[in-house]
Amino acid sequence: MIGRYRIKAELGRGGMSTVYLAHDPRFERDVAIKLLPLELLHQPTFRRRFEREAKVVASLDHPAIVPVYDFGEEEGQPFLVMRFMTGGSLAERLMQGSISIPESARIMKKLAPALDEVHIHGVIHRDLKPSNILFDQRNEPYISDFGTAKLKFAHTKLTETGGAVGTPAYMSPEQIQGEAELDGRSDIYALGVILFEMLTGKHPYQTNTPIAIAVKHMFEPVPNLQEMAPDLPPACQEVIVQAMAKQKEHRFRTAVEFAAAVQDLSQLFGDAHQIALSEKAPGQRFALIIANYEYDDATLAQLIKPTANIHTLAYVLQNPAVGGFYEVNTLINESADGVRRAVSQFYADRKKDDLLLLYFLGHAALGTRGQLYLAVKDTEHELLRGTAIPARFIADEMDNSLSEQQILVMDCYYSDTVPAQSPSIVGRDVNTFDAFAHNGFKRVIVTANDSTQYNWAKGNVSGDAQPSLFTEHFVQGLLSGAADTNNDGTISIDDLFSYIRQQLHETGSEMSSQVPRKWIPYAYQDESDLVIARNPKYVAEQVLEDEDEDESVLAINNEAKADGVAKRPFPPSFSHLLQRPALWLAGLALLA
Numbered sequence: 001m002i003g004r005y006r007i008k009a010e011l012g013r014g015g016m017s018t019v020y021l022a023h024d025p026r027f028e029r030d031v032a033i034k035l036l037p038l039e040l041l042h043q044p045t046f047r048r049r050f051e052r053e054a055k056v057v058a059s060l061d062h063p064a065i066v067p068v069y070d071f072g073e074e075e076g077q078p079f080l081v082m083r084f085m086t087g088g089s090l091a092e093r094l095m096q097g098s099i100s101i102p103e104s105a106r107i108m109k110k111l112a113p114a115l116d117e118v119h120i121h122g123v124i125h126r127d128l129k130p131s132n133i134l135f136d137q138r139n140e141p142y143i144s145d146f147g148t149a150k151l152k153f154a155h156t157k158l159t160e161t162g163g164a165v166g167t168p169a170y171m172s173p174e175q176i177q178g179e180a181e182l183d184g185r186s187d188i189y190a191l192g193v194i195l196f197e198m199l200t201g202k203h204p205y206q207t208n209t210p211i212a213i214a215v216k217h218m219f220e221p222v223p224n225l226q227e228m229a230p231d232l233p234p235a236c237q238e239v240i241v242q243a244m245a246k247q248k249e250h251r252f253r254t255a256v257e258f259a260a261a262v263q264d265l266s267q268l269f270g271d272a273h274q275i276a277l278s279e280k281a282p283g284q285r286f287a288l289i290i291a292n293y294e295y296d297d298a299t300l301a302q303l304i305k306p307t308a309n310i311h312t313l314a315y316v317l318q319n320p321a322v323g324g325f326y327e328v329n330t331l332i333n334e335s336a337d338g339v340r341r342a343v344s345q346f347y348a349d350r351k352k353d354d355l356l357l358l359y360f361l362g363h364a365a366l367g368t369r370g371q372l373y374l375a376v377k378d379t380e381h382e383l384l385r386g387t388a389i390p391a392r393f394i395a396d397e398m399d400n401s402l403s404e405q406q407i408l409v410m411d412c413y414y415s416d417t418v419p420a421q422s423p424s425i426v427g428r429d430v431n432t433f434d435a436f437a438h439n440g441f442k443r444v445i446v447t448a449n450d451s452t453q454y455n456w457a458k459g460n461v462s463g464d465a466q467p468s469l470f471t472e473h474f475v476q477g478l479l480s481g482a483a484d485t486n487n488d489g490t491i492s493i494d495d496l497f498s499y500i501r502q503q504l505h506e507t508g509s510e511m512s513s514q515v516p517r518k519w520i521p522y523a524y525q526d527e528s529d530l531v532i533a534r535n536p537k538y539v540a541e542q543v544l545e546d547e548d549e550d551e552s553v554l555a556i557n558n559e560a561k562a563d564g565v566a567k568r569p570f571p572p573s574f575s576h577l578l579q580r581p582a583l584w585l586a587g588l589a590l591l592a
Helices: 044-059 090-094 101-120 184-200 210-219 235-243 255-269 310-318 336-347 391-400 432-436 470-479 493-506 540-546 551-563 574-578 581-591
Strands: 006-013 018-024 029-035 068-074 077-083 133-135 141-143 285-291 327-332 355-366 372-374 405-416 442-447 452-455 490-492 517-519 531-534
Touching: 006 029, 044 068, 044 077, 090 133, 090 184, 090 310, 101 141, 101 184, 101 255, 184 235, 184 255, 235 255, 285 310, 285 336, 310 327, 310 355, 310 470, 327 336, 336 355, 336 391, 355 391, 372 391, 391 405, 391 432, 405 470, 442 493, 470 493, 490 493, 493 531
Parallel strands: 285 327, 285 355, 355 405, 405 442, 405 452
Antiparallel strands: 006 018, 018 029, 029 077, 068 077, 133 141, 355 372, 442 517, 490 531
């Protein structure tokens, strides 16, 4: 406990703070708590800087700045309570590769007014970097971590005279030189470095030491983006060169001006050719990810912990170029009451055409009568009925929802609670269909395993499990587009399951115990139209050229080749394109 806040998990640890996920019982919400390490308590500079961060953020009332809820001390140790950002950080997203021009422009457009607001108040962030840009459940970006912010009009200094504060990889030349009169254009330089990374997936200056990277920032020109990402238009180079100009007088004057230039790039070179998911899924798309890595119960704590990164999963689902989900919420190490409440809210107030994805990572157990229970942080192994989440509870919530498009994914390790008479009791079949497939019209149940790996009757744990690779393949199948095996531009849950099963089969020697399963209602035997994502690598031009060619056009081509004359095949009829509006619009965009 820190104050009234119950600690649930550690989110990150750095040189100047440790951040925890906690629960606020007063307002019944999860929060992030930033704690000053014990070893820095006796250093006045760090303590004052920590306190100042709370005051700075409290004075900056902008919807794209992570808000501070509370500030206090616990046994002399200062802590800062902030909003918990469930969508992870930009740094985590960049680990998956580059970001499209339209998505980069969207992020910049949201952050720029917030950064200008900071500068208007006489505050310079000084540590703007991907790990300090966080996302909420609706994929909206926020600026965070004002621990090293500089107040232009402050009468005191919290750094040594002439000292450079910040992260060298994102520091402007004047910040590296320790100039006292920094202004907002120093942050704009950092934002230029971030944009370079978003568009290419790489930092502009590749080096191993802080000193070397500082020298490059000061003296080396901005690298050619097209050498790192050949598909980028040359106009991107001009925008980033201006943002990262060595002399601040040559940079954009404001962040909004910078973002407007990126928006112009998006309109000229955006992904207008991608097929919209709305063609097959007219409703909204919602996802709830529940992950349990820690358990209070001593028996459950002995079991293997999931290794999947749910922030990466959330990012892929939210990414407009991939999942396009309107809202993605995550629960980490939540109590049984919290999970029940979240599940009920998730399925309530939905529309018929909404697509709902519930994704669970953790452990599940078969009760003494064969009932299936999902284990959560405060589950007691001897009181499953009262402290775990019954599968029938989730099934009832799914049945009562108006949504007719529901996907349940369970990347679970299964345990048996029946007293083991022999080692063969481990490996008992788990029929998830009986637990969840009730009345859903379009309901697909996918599990990462089909049998038990453990038996922990009466607290005696037997059995073993290898780390699950299911979610890793789930993410890669969507992000790489490899799950779109028929190259139609969309990825159905059937496509994705087939891809995951194939990947697990290829690693069967290492994961022989992991056999995924899929169940669908008898009345709904074709889930090919239940689209979960688009293929981010899909090119509509290829479809227009290949899929619309009929045999007569191919015959004309063959005749032309025989005559030694290259002829362009006739385009499909206009009426044919009108029957396929997504391809028609994509074709117009490519011809424009």
